[in-house]
Amino acid sequence: MTALTPADVDLTTVLADAHLDNPVMTASGCAAAGQELHQFFDVSELGAVVTKSVMRDPRSGRPTPRMAETPSGMLNSIGLQGPGITAFLARDLPWLLQHDARPIVSIAGSSLGEYAELARRVGNTPGVAALEVNISCPNVENRGSVFACDPFQAARAVAAVRRDTPRGVPVFAKLSPDVTSIVEVAEAVMEAGADGLVLINTLLGMHIDLTTLRPLLGGGTGGLSGPAIRPVAVRAVWQVAAALPGVPIIGVGGIRTGADALEFLLAGASAVQVGTVIFNDPSAPRRVIAELRADLAVRGFAKASDAVGFAHRSTPGST
């Protein structure tokens, strides 16, 4: 392939019914609802802004300490602190729309009824580009077991959302890597009506404080994120893309540069999200767009979509 100039690369991205200017988004929980990052760059430049998972009711979250730095990453135990759906729809979503951003709203429920209610309220709000279903939450109706860890429970949550979301608003299910077979969960949620997948959420981890000799995080365990988990995320995208060809995948986990984003496209993701690295560089999502453009150009990809799944193709000449 011959190199192109970066300006010639077409970054437009289609994810089910969502049409985006480029494939780079923020990751849920790492960009709040866009306003703070707008101090550093114009959030309308992003493919989409994925908002912090919102629940039906206001949530105070977990006690502090809520984070620990780890090698090339961090643990967090925020506990989905947030304002609840009413305040979100009244305040945060209108701000994003007024600023020409494309919002993907992440919702989290603690019961099937709550997922359905959130789907109705968010899905019927004009301007929402897509719904992202965070199923890494405990199900209060099933002894607090996490939806995402069981294909059957995961599928039920996604089905509840899809049933109550208007046609034309795509529903993406965000999966946890803490399962024996992510492909099995992916198949179950696609069968339940998901329009695409977000891979991956954080991995469960722990840090023990050597001063107190006890777990450091207020919540005991926390979610591991950042460049440390990138190979796990790339592997998850690869496996699911291989098993379910054609399913739109949004890749997330440790993306720091355009080259990292390209790695996800090659593994089979059509779009990517930048999360923890925002804490290191609040301009990272915009920087990743520019770097990805250059990285595609150097390799002769005229369109971002041409790179999607490229790594799965057998090398010419091999059998």
Added chain:
Amino acid sequence: MTPGTAVSRRRTTAQAGRGPLQVDGEVFSVKRVGDYFHLTIVADGIAERTRPGNFVALSVGDDTSANLLRRAFSIYRVKPAGIYGGTVEIIVAAHGPGTSWLASRHRHDRVNVVGPLGRPFALPKQPVACALVGGGYGSAPLFGLAEKLRERSCTAHMVLGASTEARLFGALEAKRAASSVTVTTVDGSVGIKGVVTDPLPTLLARHDIDVVYSCGPMGMLRAVTSVATQHGAWSQTAVEEAMACGVGVCMTCVLPVVGDDNITRMVRSCVEGPVFAGDKVRWDAIGTVPAGTYGTSVPSRRP
């Protein structure tokens, strides 16, 4: 224009001259001051926006660093751009990997700076009597504050405390900046042997203090607030909570604070603080989500 080249139609707040900036800074000097390191960083544009009590968040290492999280430091001093670029000065206590990396920088090294961040100290509108209490490097933001207070014809009585003389910051400078200076050390190596709250009640009474500003360890802030409240003075405290982003997007830096509506909320200390009215912080409940906090099952009022 090719498809997908986003065109910015709206100015960000930074472009509009407000809010924090992200600047690729350059180390101008690193000086040892007792147990601390005094860093001066050339970072254009930050000085003009800074008010006393603001902080900066510095990245650690280069853009492949394994220490991803920024480190927060109170702004000690700023100088607007003149012949040289504008500078930001901070006082660093080196202990973990991030602070040690910063302390070992040399002139011309690069350090990425985000700032100014957070809510500054609230300044009185009247020419009132103020006490400024600093513990360890917590005195750093108080010098700029003293200057602003004296511009408003307020008095600024400083009380600086530390465990040892080497951990006392700015006692000499305080003589110039403050209306009076009281020093305490736990080991008695200089000043009164004890802690800042030992001489504080007498000082508040003698100068009829209206506002008490404080910055330092959380335990000290709690004790200072209690002395100030007993005396009937307002208290303004600059807290220090572990932060991951420093800019308000991650929700790690929260602490329980009572609002004007008497409801306790877990608020972000990086954007709604680091300066809080001392009597609004639930000091007893830090590290917990106290019962009745907004967003626990039943929002209720503070007893």
